[in-house]
Amino acid sequence: xxxxxxxxxxAGYLAITLEHNLKIDKLIPALxxxxxxxxxxxxxxxxxxxxxxxxxxxxxxxxxxxLLHHLGKTAEILVFLLGAMTIVEIIxxxxxxxxxxxxxxxxxxxxxxxxxxxLAFILSAIIDNLTATxxxxxxxxxxxxxxxxxxxxxxxxxxxxxxxxAWSPIGDVTTTMLWIANKVEAGSLVLRVLVPSIVCMxxxxxxxxxxxxxxxxxxMDEAAEAPxxxxxxxMLYLGLGAIVFVPFFKTITHLPPYVGMMLSxxxxxxxxxxxxxxxxxxxxxxxxxxxxxxxxxxxxSALTKIELPSILFFLGILLAVAALESLxxxxxxxxxxxxxxxxxxxxxxLLGIGSAVIDNVPLVAASMGMFSEPGDNPLWHFIAYSAGxxxxxxxxxxxxxxxxxxxxxxxxxxxxxxIAWLAFVGxxxxxxxxxxxxxxxxxx
Numbered sequence: 001x002x003x004x005x006x007x008x009x010x011a012g013y014l015a016i017t018l019e020h021n022l023k024i025d026k027l028i029p030a031l032x033x034x035x036x037x038x039x040x041x042x043x044x045x046x047x048x049x050x051x052x053x054x055x056x057x058x059x060x061x062x063x064x065x066x067l068l069h070h071l072g073k074t075a076e077i078l079v080f081l082l083g084a085m086t087i088v089e090i091i092x093x094x095x096x097x098x099x100x101x102x103x104x105x106x107x108x109x110x111x112x113x114x115x116x117x118x119l120a121f122i123l124s125a126i127i128d129n130l131t132a133t134x135x136x137x138x139x140x141x142x143x144x145x146x147x148x149x150x151x152x153x154x155x156x157x158x159x160x161x162x163x164x165x166a167w168s169p170i171g172d173v174t175t176t177m178l179w180i181a182n183k184v185e186a187g188s189l190v191l192r193v194l195v196p197s198i199v200c201m202x203x204x205x206x207x208x209x210x211x212x213x214x215x216x217x218x219x220m221d222e223a224a225e226a227p228x229x230x231x232x233x234x235m236l237y238l239g240l241g242a243i244v245f246v247p248f249f250k251t252i253t254h255l256p257p258y259v260g261m262m263l264s265x266x267x268x269x270x271x272x273x274x275x276x277x278x279x280x281x282x283x284x285x286x287x288x289x290x291x292x293x294x295x296x297x298x299x300x301s302a303l304t305k306i307e308l309p310s311i312l313f314f315l316g317i318l319l320a321v322a323a324l325e326s327l328x329x330x331x332x333x334x335x336x337x338x339x340x341x342x343x344x345x346x347x348x349x350l351l352g353i354g355s356a357v358i359d360n361v362p363l364v365a366a367s368m369g370m371f372s373e374p375g376d377n378p379l380w381h382f383i384a385y386s387a388g389x390x391x392x393x394x395x396x397x398x399x400x401x402x403x404x405x406x407x408x409x410x411x412x413x414x415x416x417x418x419i420a421w422l423a424f425v426g427x428x429x430x431x432x433x434x435x436x437x438x439x440x441x442x443x444x
Contacts, residue, residue, distance in 0.1 A: 001044050002329060008036050009324060013362065016317070020396070027309045030316030037323040038067065048326040058328045070322035076180050076258050077173075077318070078311050083261035084170065087239050088131050089302035090272045095228035096236030097135045104143060107217040110209050113156060116140065117205045120157045121164035121197075124400075126240050129165035129172055129388075133157055133400040137407045144218050147408075152213040154404045155419035156205060159392045159426060161400045163201040166388030167193040169247055169257075173314070173399070174364040174387045180257055181368060183380040186247040192381045195437060200389050200430030204422040231275040235268075242268050272298040310399075317362045325369030334370035348382045349431055352390025356397035356423075360387040378438045385434055392423035 012033025019026040041048065041063060048066050049058035091097065104115060116136055124132035136157050144150050165171030169179035169186045178184045208214060229235075242264035249260030276298050324330050341347050355363050364387045373379045391398030395405050395415040404410060 001040065001046055002327065005037060005040060005324070005327065006329070008033060008040070009320065012036075012320065016362075017357070025309060027313040027316060030313050030320065032316075034316040034320040034323070037320055041323060041327070046327060049328045049331075050326075058331055063326075066326045067322075070319060070326070073181065074315060074318045074322070076256050077177055078314060080176065080180060080258040080261050081173070081311060081314070082306065083258065083265045084128065084243060085131075085306040086299075086302045087243060087265055087268050088127050089305045090268055090298050091235050091239040092305075093272070093298040093301050094232045094235040094275070096232040096239065097138070098228070099233045099236050100135070101139045101142060104139070107219075109149070109214045109216055109218055112143070112218065113153065113205065113209055113214045116153055116157055117160045117201060120160035121201050124161040124164035125168035125171040126243055128170065128176075129161040130399040130403060132164070133161045133404055134407070136161070137404055141407075146218070149213060149218065151408060151410055151414065152208070152211070152418070154408045154410060155415060155422075156208055158395075158398065158401045158404050159204050159419070159423050160201045162389050162392045162398050163197045163426065163430070165400075166200075166385050167197040170243060172384075172388045174360050175384045176257075177318075177361070177364055178368070178380055178384055182375045183368065183377075184384060185376050186251065188376050189381060189384060192378065192437065192442065193385050193434070196385055196430040196434040197389070199433045200385075200426040202426075203429045204426040207425070208422060229275075235272065235275070238271055239268050269299045272302075314361060318365050321362055321365035321369065324366070330366055330369035331372070334372075337370070344379060345382070345431075345435060348379070348386050349390075351383065352386030352427060352431070353393065355387050355390040356393035360391050360398065363387060378442070382431075382434060382438075385430065386427075389423075389427050389430060393420050393427065395419075 012029045015022060015024065015029035015033075016026040019029075040046070048061055048063050050061045050066060050069070100119065104112070106112060106115070120132055120136055123135065126132075127135075137154055140150055140153055140157070144153065162172070166175060167190055169175055169184070169189055175184075175189070179186060179189070243261075245264055246257055246260040249255070249263065250257050253259070321330075337347060338344070351363055351367060364383065367383050367387075371379060371383075391401065395401045395410055395412055401415075405412075405415075
């Protein structure tokens with residue numbers, strides 16, 4: 001039966017990878033794969049196991065217990081993401097991100113490259129790399145009119161947004177997964193991965209700044225757009241501050257991150273409702289007396305715009321990988337892989353390169369079931385770096401790349417020819433720095 005399980009998983013995985021060719025949203029095969037895998041396990045009464053990280057061995061358990069365990073872990077990630085997405089949409093409701101455009105005053109392409117690169121690196125660490133890419137490409141479209149030049153900028157934004165997301169526990173879905181699963185601690189993740197991520201950002205940007213595409217000046221509109229809301233800057237700083245507050249809340253209370261995110265959402269939503277002068281109404285199932293008020297509610301508006309397909313995709317893929325983990329397949333595969341390739345660093349770097357070809361979420365989910373190293377082990381920090389930055393090598397290799405591809409209609413082969421090698425050079429440079437820091441600086 002294990003062979004059938006693996007075939008179903010690979011078929012679902014292939015459908016996810018080829019979503020653009022099949023024109024089927026990846027959430028559909030992810031959900032179908034998850035349901036079929038667990039149905040096979042239940043109907044055939046297959047033995048399920050729980051990995052004992054301390055003893056590095058499998059321990060038998062019941063399907064109801066292990067499924068509930070994995071659902072709880074998955075729900076922590078999904079509720080956390082729902083809170084973060086809602087805060088970002090509330091900021092956007094007040095046009096808060098337009099505040100960032102006000103700081104961009106130079107016409108030099110080289111300076112603009114560095115401004116967008118640094119903004120991508122910093123913003124992605126706070127509001128995640130996907131959202132940072134959407135915000136910056138929206139600003140880019142208002143600042144630079146020439147499409148060919150914009151494509152080059154968009155390519156560097158993808159690389160730098162992914163680099164920025166790798167060192168922050170809230171910067172990338174995969175890093176958030178590792179953080180919530182207690183594989184990494186926020187402080188040590190920043191300490192060990194920040195410098196490699198900076199190198200991963202600096203190397204491609206320095207090389208690209210010498211290209212012809214980033215020479216000269218751009219023609220900018222002199223007339224500045226009037227802000228849509230006077231509360232935009234306040235909501236921007238409040239929202240970003242609320243998201244940054246979450247890791248500190250976890251450190252102080254030792255509660256799961258989603259609890260802190262819900263508190264942050266409550267605070268941001270309160271101010272949003274006060275500033276909008278509308279009644280508080282989250283549910284759309286309301287009577288006519290509240291219809292007008294709810295229509296203008298920023299909280300209600302934000303909840304209708306969050307990426308629910310992404311949430312369902314994560315639900316499907318995480319529970320599908322959990323099925324393989326529960327059968328002990330990932331654990332046994334890791335043992336075989338470690339025997340075939342004794343050097344773990346090579347395995348992790350291959351994981352990073354693999355994340356450019358296939359989605360990094362299931363890869364990291366699989367690695368969490370493969371490796372039984374204790375929490376905060378350097379292995380998990382390296383996985384966070386590799387999975388976060390490796391996806392930049394292909395336009396379809398990361399959420400940031402896919403959204404940029406859609407917004408700017410970037411051609412797959414154009415990116416492969418012009419940007420991929422820059423991403424690879426940055427990835428390898430950062431990996432070398434990480435290994436050097438681990439072996440010499442943090443060896444003790």
